[in-house]
Amino acid sequence: MKFGEELKKSFFIALGLILLTFPIMVVQVNTIENVIVWRWRNLIFIGLGGFIFSFVWLLFQKKKSESSPQTPAGHSRLHRIIDEPRLYRPALSIIAFFALIFPFVFSHYQVNIMTTALIYVMLGLGLNIEVGLAGLLDLGYVAFYAVGAYSYALLNYHFGLGFWSALPVGAILAAFAGILVGFPVLRLRGDYLAIVTLAFAEIIRLVLENWNEFSFGPSGISNIPRPGFFGIKLTPEQSAIYMYFLLILMCIFTIFVIHRLQHSRIGRAWVALREDELACQAMGIDKTKAKLAAFALGATWAGMAGVLFAAKTTFINPASFTFLESAMILSIVVLGGMGSVVGVVIAALALILIPEYLRVFSNYRMLLFGAALIIMMVFRPQGILADRRKKYEFHKLESGEGN
Amino acid sequence: MNGVFMDNVLEVKDLTMNFGGIKALDRVCLEIRKNQIVALIGPNGAGKTTLFNCLTGVYTPSEGDIIVHTANGKSRRINGMKINSITKLGLARTFQNIRLFGGMTVLENVMIGRHCRTHSGITGAIFRPKSTRDEEKAIVNDSYRILEYIGLTAYVNELARNLPYGAQRRLEIARALACDPQILLLDEPAAGMNSQETRELEQLIIRLWEDRHLSILLIEHDMKLVMNLAQNIFVLDYGEEIARGTPAEITSNPVVIEAYLGVQNDAQVN
Numbered sequence A: 001m002k003f004g005e006e007l008k009k010s011f012f013i014a015l016g017l018i019l020l021t022f023p024i025m026v027v028q029v030n031t032i033e034n035v036i037v038w039r040w041r042n043l044i045f046i047g048l049g050g051f052i053f054s055f056v057w058l059l060f061q062k063k064k065s066e067s068s069p070q071t072p073a074g075h076s077r078l079h080r081i082i083d084e085p086r087l088y089r090p091a092l093s094i095i096a097f098f099a100l101i102f103p104f105v106f107s108h109y110q111v112n113i114m115t116t117a118l119i120y121v122m123l124g125l126g127l128n129i130e131v132g133l134a135g136l137l138d139l140g141y142v143a144f145y146a147v148g149a150y151s152y153a154l155l156n157y158h159f160g161l162g163f164w165s166a167l168p169v170g171a172i173l174a175a176f177a178g179i180l181v182g183f184p185v186l187r188l189r190g191d192y193l194a195i196v197t198l199a200f201a202e203i204i205r206l207v208l209e210n211w212n213e214f215s216f217g218p219s220g221i222s223n224i225p226r227p228g229f230f231g232i233k234l235t236p237e238q239s240a241i242y243m244y245f246l247l248i249l250m251c252i253f254t255i256f257v258i259h260r261l262q263h264s265r266i267g268r269a270w271v272a273l274r275e276d277e278l279a280c281q282a283m284g285i286d287k288t289k290a291k292l293a294a295f296a297l298g299a300t301w302a303g304m305a306g307v308l309f310a311a312k313t314t315f316i317n318p319a320s321f322t323f324l325e326s327a328m329i330l331s332i333v334v335l336g337g338m339g340s341v342v343g344v345v346i347a348a349l350a351l352i353l354i355p356e357y358l359r360v361f362s363n364y365r366m367l368l369f370g371a372a373l374i375i376m377m378v379f380r381p382q383g384i385l386a387d388r389r390k391k392y393e394f395h396k397l398e399s400g401e402g403n
Numbered sequence B: 001m002n003g004v005f006m007d008n009v010l011e012v013k014d015l016t017m018n019f020g021g022i023k024a025l026d027r028v029c030l031e032i033r034k035n036q037i038v039a040l041i042g043p044n045g046a047g048k049t050t051l052f053n054c055l056t057g058v059y060t061p062s063e064g065d066i067i068v069h070t071a072n073g074k075s076r077r078i079n080g081m082k083i084n085s086i087t088k089l090g091l092a093r094t095f096q097n098i099r100l101f102g103g104m105t106v107l108e109n110v111m112i113g114r115h116c117r118t119h120s121g122i123t124g125a126i127f128r129p130k131s132t133r134d135e136e137k138a139i140v141n142d143s144y145r146i147l148e149y150i151g152l153t154a155y156v157n158e159l160a161r162n163l164p165y166g167a168q169r170r171l172e173i174a175r176a177l178a179c180d181p182q183i184l185l186l187d188e189p190a191a192g193m194n195s196q197e198t199r200e201l202e203q204l205i206i207r208l209w210e211d212r213h214l215s216i217l218l219i220e221h222d223m224k225l226v227m228n229l230a231q232n233i234f235v236l237d238y239g240e241e242i243a244r245g246t247p248a249e250i251t252s253n254p255v256v257i258e259a260y261l262g263v264q265n266d267a268q269v270n
Helices: A004-026 A040-067 A077-083 A085-105 A108-133 A142-159 A163-182 A190-210 A236-262 A265-275 A277-282 A287-313 A323-336 A341-379 B048-055 B083-089 B106-117 B122-127 B130-150 B165-177 B195-212 B223-229 B247-251 B254-261
Strands: A027-030 A035-038 B008-019 B022-033 B037-041 B063-069 B075-077 B091-093 B183-187 B215-219 B232-237 B240-245
Touching: A004 A027, A004 A040, A077 A085, A085 A108, A085 A236, A108 A236, A108 A265, A108 A287, A108 A323, A108 A341, A142 A163, A142 A190, A142 A287, A142 A323, A163 A190, A163 A287, A190 A323, A236 A265, A236 A287, A236 A341, A236 B122, A265 A277, A265 A287, A265 B106, A265 B122, A265 B130, A277 A287, A277 B083, A323 A341, B008 B048, B008 B215, B022 B037, B022 B048, B022 B215, B022 B240, B037 B048, B037 B223, B048 B091, B048 B183, B048 B215, B083 B091, B083 B106, B091 B165, B106 B130, B106 B165, B122 B130, B130 B165, B165 B183, B165 B195, B195 B215, B195 B223, B223 B247, B232 B247, B232 B254, B240 B247, B240 B254
Parallel strands: B037 B215, B037 B232, B091 B183, B183 B215
Antiparallel strands: A027 A035, B008 B022, B008 B063, B063 B075, B232 B240
């Protein structure tokens, strides 16, 4: 039989699943009447569900390995759209038009969610410099975000600094924090770097939580002013719309800068550093400089995002800067495709918006979200839109730059 | 002015490298003259790659001096200098186990080699003034020329990891050339190549030597290649220099034969 092997495997998987879930799904202890309820029907559901699911799964895997051992990166449907001006130009104008009318069509609540998502777009793109380009696995990115947010909150509280002056200050302070973490971890790579950055983020969070005189502890800082709009007093709704457009502009600015960095001498040096550290140095690249630049620039975006976040929510406390946030931002980068700007933007919007719109499923929301992530990573391990290298065109012996 | 052949470009004096209690290199001396091809041979584990790693700054030698005489007439002791600074002084290398940037295109690999001869930084990248644009164009064009020279233009936009083995070896040389070296260090460039590819490599090295006036230090196990190319050969065994001389002297040297074959007999090392 053709599917004999798969059927057998699925059967055992289903059996294993039944055994595993037996105590929680079948046996129910009713503590009020002191009886055990045997829910045998669940057993059938789990068995059948597990069997069918694993069978389909195995078939898919088989088909995948038979069809092509390795699909060349950079030839997905999305890439084709991006490559074709006739397709991406109208798509881009539709997106731009939608972005423009969005706050006037949708509710205040929707605009707020979208603004949050845009903050994550910035964070994702910033972390993309560190993780996606330079290959520095940073699990403590949220620390720089916190530095940005707290620098605005504290500078405003103590010195009455406004949003627009706090924005560059927050960015610079975060960049300094980036260099501060960068120095001791220059020698570290991969897992070790991840652990140290994770610890750094925890230190920052714990300091903010416990140093009451400095950061007002867990109760946080409230009444942070929203950004001013030429001195005009805005209603909360207007201010939300203003914030939304501000973030749209910041995101465009971020994309512009990161795109340029990516296709520059320093951007190439980062990718080389990611690919092979020793060879990269042997080619004359200063590892120290390249790494510190990656840390500082990555942190700069987090700092600005932090200032924007503080201005948007008008209240911050250390609970907003937990490890979960770092993990979320990292998932955005990984899901979007390491080093890919468009991929990261799509992933940030998806990862922040999907849980919001899944609220209808109430309790199962996070379960569905997790399942979606796992499925995504299984079917597209390279991310939504894998990074591709720029191609150059040359004509005969005379060489000129193409696209 | 001295004759061209009197100029040393690299001098290694009494170089010792200890790893814990193990002496990987023991008072090794070596000289490379300008526009000379020098081969470094020896059995496995003799310390050849360790010497390479000392020369290129991967290891800091325990004792001794490595002195580079740069093109502008200055002499620098490079012990303990950073890898990238040594590259900038004019020493470029290839690796025994190919270490290309697999996820980058062939052209980009060579463009990375241009890094140490170019300058634009972060602000240049963001604002892209004319100087940066010109520099970028120059990097692309120079890199393409090098690929033309090496004969890899067919693969320009191919990812380096997808290249056939022989082409990967040549790309490593192309990438090293992009650093504008004065001394090229080749670590077993013919390893894993078939005889056809080895012949092509030999032609390429001769061309480099003739056209670019490079000094080349070569580690190689393919004795035919070494004997055809090298003007001077240094033989290492157990971290010590056991012989040096012209190919003819080395082939007839009983100490070398013993090191290679274990016992002294009349076998040819060929």
